Amino acid sequence: MAIVRDIMPAFELFQPATVDDALRLLAQHGADAWVLAGGLDSFDWLKDRIKRPKVVIDLSQVAELRGVREVGGGLEIGAMTTLTEVVRHPVVKAKFSILSTGAESAASPQIRNQGTLGGNVSQDARCWYYRGGWKCYRAGGNICFADTPTAINREHAILGADRCVAVNPSDSAPALIALEAQMVIRNTQGERVVNAEDYFIGPAIDIMRMTVLKPGDLLTAIRIPATWAGAQFYFEKVRDRAVWDFPLLNVASAMVVTGGNIERIRIAVNAAAARPLRLTAVEDAVRGKPRNASTGEMGGKLAVAGAEPLRYNGYKIPLMRNLVKRAISGVEEAKWA
Amino acid sequence: MPAKTSPGQPAYKLIGQNYATPDLVAKVTGRAKYAEDYRAEGMLFAKLLLSPMPHAHVRNIDASEALAMPGVKAILTVDDLPAPADAMTDLGQVIPANKLAERGLTNDPVYQGEPILAVCAVDEYTCAEAIERIRIDYERLPHAVDPLVTLRPGTANARVEGNVWVRPVAAAPGPGQPPPPPPAPAVQELKWTDADFAEAKDGQLPMGKATDEWTYGDWQAGLKNADLVLDETFVTPNTSHQTLETRTAMAYWQNGKVFVHCSTQSTSQTVPALARWLHMDASDVVVISEYTGGGFGSKITSSIQAIIPALLSKKTGAPVMMRVSREEEHYIGKARPSIHGRLKVGFTKDGRITAVDMFVICDSGPYDPQGDANQAGRQLSLMYQPPAMRWRGLSVLTNTPPRVSQSQPGGFQGIVLMEPILSKASRKLGIDQVAIHRINAPEGKALIGPAVGGKRQYVTSAFIKEALDKGHAAFRWDERKAQPKRSGTKARGIGVATSCFVGGSVGFDGLFIIKPDGRLYIQSGIGNLGTESVSDCHRVTAEVLGVPWDKCEITWGHTGRNLPWTCPSGGSQTTHAMTRAAYVAAMDAKDKLQQIAAKDLGGKPEDYDVGGERVFHKGGGASMSLAQAAKRAVELGGIYDGHELPKGINKFTVASANALSGQGLLAVARDTMPRDGLTHSYVAGFAEVEVDLETGKYQILDYLAVADVGTVIHPRALGGQILGRSMLGIGHAIGQKWVYDQHYGLPLAKRFHHLKPPTILDAPEKMAWDAVGIPDPETPIGARGIGEPPVGAGCMAILNALSDALGDDVFRRAPVLADTILASLEAGRPMEEGLTAHI
């Protein structure tokens, strides 16, 4: 069978109007169903005819999945809320600005108008071998093309590799982990709530999935508790161009500083591994310490302990080290005349 | 920005002024029709089946299942294509067909993504399903994607014939005979020895046997007597042209003529190209391309794949649209070849170059030897004026998509190889960067390249020193230089680069009519590829005749509408060539107006002048309006209304003029004006960058380009070209490149988001341009072309600024991204693999 790309294949399209209808359809079609949110991940797969689901369940008509609601000092954000809405929401900006910054660093303005928070956080890896249709482990095969002596892997993982060295490319994920967010997942059996940091799976456990979502599951909402409202936030994304590109690395931290010392802190990085990493060891090491450059450097070094570079991604080690340092102790600003 | 003119230059009414071009409203409102926008009744669609392997032979194609599908109308394979055709020069000599050239479809794919066949069906969905049902039995052949690797002993070659291009020596001409056209280039195998490779240490380019060489002067003495010799290796990227409009084409036949809606840089010149590819008479080919969304050298005469819908249309008897997707465009849309280069350059302690020894390997792809290797040396010899030079080069074949000229082909790579050396020399010798460029800059009838026919050639003029001076002041160079380089986690640097390229050809035709309504109807064979030269050049006509611009109408983009023979729009030649053609046509009109006035109003033609929409007696009194003169021209017939045509104009123009005869005063002429030297243009680029030393990311804070393009015809269009092409060059500096998995010989970067063309948000925060405005003395209007020189300036101003901020030995190839910088800073030495291709 010859390969052709860039033409949408045929599938059956459902456009449910309620979550219940969507869940019923998901239960009915199981692994044959593909959930379509904003489409910015889906269309790549579908138009390239690499993934060929029989059924596509388009959530665009499910109004109850959209919107930002204030709940008990925190927020509940419908999974289909666009990134632009999240970025611009006054309460997000006032109390949880790291989510606004993080979400705004994703992709481009046009993509953010259509891409959803749920989609951004659940998106698939962008390893170019995987996305090019090469049948690797993540695609159900038995090889990783990115971890070979000749592979081009400058954007791949330095931590947590287990046969697959792809990274998680989400910019909102580390921000949500820093905010102690929780993911609300429903299926026809009921609802379960998963901590953001536990929402993601590494290749050692399941090499074919990025998140805990199984066929039949639907991420319906993301809850942000009041815990880190108004805290000191740091978010930085390093990427090649000023727009479009996925992170080479990003970092998100939420911190409460009292009397110059770090009272509590949460730090997460992404694009270093196949799942966003919450740096609990670093958090433990810097908690209670003064918020200064030396603490930052210590945290940065600890963060990259055990990192294993591939042929072309060794720069990610100093990059992660420096970004974690900045997430703890900030950036030394330049003062030009 | 108003054009800058130098003292002594006439004050023009139109030339040098901004105006709304005739295509503006259509573009802005979306009414402009590109090839993809056309529809015809019963139109079918075609899609391509691409080779999955980098090198293979097709043993069998089983399309039976596909052809049995309802809605599938035909397939086209290489067996349906006309064989490569010999070409004919104007002297009647035969240029033999290059049997190794690209044909559009193939049974012997030489790169992954090469079209094997095309399927034609009622819609694209059906085409796709049909393609998936086609079974092809391939014999996979060994592949080579790295030009340096394929020179190693015992490695695979990209083609069965070999891995390098060689030029067989032409037979000597018989006595009194003109020299014969060069024989077709051939492919042979060339492997260097292990010793060749072992000799190169620590990132240096190994230098085995070269296939081509030229020298001038005593370069060995030049290096020996230098105060400083630098031996540097640099690698430039393969960059796809990535025109925003892909090379979609739609074709249909009517009464034996083929009508091709295509995306092309040149309107008139596409006709003979299509005719040659289709084995047809040029008079039976009509090209329609009123708007083209970018070419950059990849669509100089559209591209050979345009014959696919034409032949499918013939086969099916229906119009056929072949839309080319972005990924397909990556494969068939061409790219700039990468060059691995090593230069040994000698300097005096004042920074003057004493000699250059240059060695380049050009990755030529699988088809057509690229001229880039040679042009790199040639443009370097002009830009930096080495008194003595040796150039050696090879064009190596690889199983990667075909290359073709891209904006400043070869010249760009030469500049990129040389500029880091100038930059390093300036630091080592303690000389200011601008000063070291100035001391090596060309001026006047500067020499270029090796001797041809016993003598070195020279350019028409060069005012790059003036451009450097202008930029030095406008960029506040000394003030920026005095600033500290480090603060916080940031480092800043400033850079300057000079760049040049060919800027004009001669010998083309102008054609227009003054109709009895008093308006000028100008025929433009120039392509509308976004440069605005399609109308800019014709401002000259209105200027010479003193006619207001709103009385001029331009017909362009459709060769069925009687266009003149025009230069190709490539190589920055259009502004120069076609302002000359417009000028001679205007002078022809003036001449005829004077004659008509003398006939009707008495006296001699030279007693009359033209202006204010009239032809008038110089001493005052008698005059006629242009409208009246046009009416008279029709009554007089003969030479006045185009029934008699001058000798020497191209047969393409003859056909057009014949069709237009009798409608008014017909002006037609061929540019036979003299020109002493080869026309080139120049740009000096200035940049300031700021690097974050903790992340490796850098911003371009400020960029200024000052151009020497002779007279400025249309400032806004010029600004667009200068800054637009600077961005093309900047793209090469900040991120654009090919990436290949070498084991499989397959591309990993095939779409925009992997190939990383710069976006508007990557443009420098502040960007400005200026022009020196001194007319080129060898052409009446003084205007030279601009498209290409800014590319090298844009790229190297940025990279020189980076090395100013970071020091030497941080990067050894372009583009330079954050990972290169951070890894080098962390290790204290360059960490990137210097010579591996496609990483």
Added chain:
Amino acid sequence: MGLVEFATSPWGQSVPIHISFFLMWVAAIGGLAFLIVHAIWVQFIARKEAPAEAVSPEVAAKVPEKVARHSLASRLFHWIMAAAMFALLITAFLPKLGYQFPWVTYHWIAGLVLTASIVFHIFHASFWLDFWAIWPDSIDLEDAKRRWLRATGKTAAAPRKFAKYPMENKMYHAVIVLAGLSVTVTGLFMMKRVRTPFFTRNPYVFGDMTWGLMYVLHGLAGVGLIALIMAHIYFALRPEKFAITKSMVFGSISREHYLEHHDPERWAATK
């Protein structure tokens, strides 16, 4: 549904990548079916073997009370190999059943243990044990024919007692050698596909088709081993074989068992 899953290689060629994993169930169910059928057949259908002729008292007197059957080294090998085999089967197939845990590293560690034990066994059996004891010989074949004839109601001479190992044992061993070597050799090559402390990861030591066939062989051998191990454990627990099983733990069989089943001429009894 095919037995083998195919995928498109980066060069567009169809190559096998692994077995279809429903074959796990085929092996498990097939194995179970075999056990049930065998148990029923033995219990209700098979004819009881006539007791073989007794051995002469002089020969019997020379036989010690406990006859050594498996040395300590042999037993250690067996149980280490068995443990490795279990670890391999668990790490291979539980994830396929949906129990997710990081299995790869444990899998190849167990694989290395298995390999080491097999290598040990080959050397040990070749130089310290009677190498030929486990391979079928002409007497085995002849006796197998006799048993078959008698089982199907025809007349044939009485089969003789076997040497150390009965024919079924030898045949099982031969099959497990094939399966074991297949899975081990392919598995060792596969270590080039993942990161290990021993060598640089390089999947390109073979081409896509070769690797595909290797994975298919590994898979077939692997699921085959499910059935084979089930059979092995079944037979080990069967009452008439239990004494043998005990000898794999304690090292010896009783004199009675020895005299009843084994031919002293062909397998000399030692302490």
